[in-house]
Amino acid sequence: MDVFTTIPISLLSTFATAAAFLLAIPAVCLLILTVSAGGPQKERSKQSADRRSVKVAILVPAHNESAHVLPTLLCLKKQLSSGDRLIVIADNCQDDTAALALTTGAEVLERTDAKLRGKGYALAFGVDALRASPPDVLVVVDADCTLSDGAIDDLAQRCVQTQCPVQMLDLMIAPPDAGLRTRILEFAWLLKNQVRAQGSAHLGHACHLMGTGMAFPWGLAAQHILATGHIAEDMKLGVDLTIAGYPTQFLSTSQITSEFPLNAAVARAQKSRWEHGHLTTLSQELPKLMTALLRRPSLALMVLTMDLVIPPLALYFVCLAIATPLLLLGNIFSIPLQPALLMVLLAWGALMLAVGLAWLRYATHLLSARELISIPLYAAWKLPIYFAYLIKRKSSWTKTERKV
Numbered sequence: 001m002d003v004f005t006t007i008p009i010s011l012l013s014t015f016a017t018a019a020a021f022l023l024a025i026p027a028v029c030l031l032i033l034t035v036s037a038g039g040p041q042k043e044r045s046k047q048s049a050d051r052r053s054v055k056v057a058i059l060v061p062a063h064n065e066s067a068h069v070l071p072t073l074l075c076l077k078k079q080l081s082s083g084d085r086l087i088v089i090a091d092n093c094q095d096d097t098a099a100l101a102l103t104t105g106a107e108v109l110e111r112t113d114a115k116l117r118g119k120g121y122a123l124a125f126g127v128d129a130l131r132a133s134p135p136d137v138l139v140v141v142d143a144d145c146t147l148s149d150g151a152i153d154d155l156a157q158r159c160v161q162t163q164c165p166v167q168m169l170d171l172m173i174a175p176p177d178a179g180l181r182t183r184i185l186e187f188a189w190l191l192k193n194q195v196r197a198q199g200s201a202h203l204g205h206a207c208h209l210m211g212t213g214m215a216f217p218w219g220l221a222a223q224h225i226l227a228t229g230h231i232a233e234d235m236k237l238g239v240d241l242t243i244a245g246y247p248t249q250f251l252s253t254s255q256i257t258s259e260f261p262l263n264a265a266v267a268r269a270q271k272s273r274w275e276h277g278h279l280t281t282l283s284q285e286l287p288k289l290m291t292a293l294l295r296r297p298s299l300a301l302m303v304l305t306m307d308l309v310i311p312p313l314a315l316y317f318v319c320l321a322i323a324t325p326l327l328l329l330g331n332i333f334s335i336p337l338q339p340a341l342l343m344v345l346l347a348w349g350a351l352m353l354a355v356g357l358a359w360l361r362y363a364t365h366l367l368s369a370r371e372l373i374s375i376p377l378y379a380a381w382k383l384p385i386y387f388a389y390l391i392k393r394k395s396s397w398t399k400t401e402r403k404v
Contacts, residue, residue, distance in 0.1 A: 061089045090111065165248040171255060320344060
């Protein structure tokens with residue numbers, strides 16, 4: 001008996017075509033953003049506020065960061081102007097993070113709450129402490145990062161000029177002599193945080209917030225940075241602010257960097273938190289973005305929607321790899337699935353072209369052409385992360401332990 005006789009062939013074909021169409025959308029969006037990233041940078045007004053008249057407060061949320069906090073604070077101290085404040089929120093620390101921060105001259109706020117844990121709660125604690133004497137611009141920097149020269153000045157000036165959130169280029173770097181998997185991680189991060197963000201900025205003057213290297217006009221920070229344990233509080237905040245009419249501006253000329261951990265277990269835990277946060281934000285925030293786009297069409301909402309609709313690329317690769325043989329098998333059984341198969345092949349082409357263009361433009365120093373072909377093995381490494389999301393997803397913020 002034909003296994004397909006119980007299902008109307010036309011209905012099966014229609015369903016497969018619709019599913020393949022939806023599956024192709026992320027690849028097309030990725031290709032559009034990648035091509036746009038290489039477009040001409042639109043000139044912006046050179047006029048900006050006098051940095052000396054702009055008061056900046058830098059919040060550094062830190063949970064057991066004694067191994068990394070000193071280089072970060074010393075880097076930030078060099079970029080402070082008169083009237084600026086550097087504040088470390090030592091959040092539920094069991095080490096000497098607070099004591100080390102004090103040695104640099106930074107202000108330290110200690111917070112202890114065993115139940116309400118996470119970066120969102122720490123930032124809201126810092127914002128509340130600033131309300132009595134607020135700055136003009138609030139900057140958020142993670143405790144394990146370094147900034148390019150003049151980054152705080154550039155960030156503050158752009159923030160005052162646009163009165164919108166500003167996100168500087170946020171990159172994670174593979175340590176010297178890192179293996180292939182870590183270098184592929186760096187390429188994936190670059191594709192997401194530089195290529196896609198730059199494409200979004202060129203198309204619609206908007207991008208997602210990335211968690212560190214962010215600046216907010218005080219009025220927005222005081223109203224929107226709320227205590228939350230959301231696993232991806234930065235992306236959610238960026239979506240909420242864009243819907244409210246304050247799209248995040250991308251500052252590609254300044255850079256904030258940190259290093260990937262070399263320990264494989266630590267790297268997997270870190271990647272698991274990012275991937276679960278991405279998928280959670282996609283499922284929860286994409287409907288809100290699409291509704292807002294339909295009600296009030298704008299380029300900013302459009303590019304943010306285009307970027308958010310792209311799932312983690314390793315997961316997307318796995319989905320295409322599953323769909324392709326199933327559709328080929330259907331055609332063997334004489335089911336008319338050619339339109340669906342054509343769309344999946346289109347998705348493969350758009351995905352490969354986008355990844356290839358990004359590699360040629362930004363990452364030939366990271367990966368050779370032969371190593372680029374091994375990226376499917378990276379997707380296989382991440383399969384347990386996606387199984388864990390289906391079975392027991394991470395729904396709240398957890399700090400990545402960086403012991404090696």
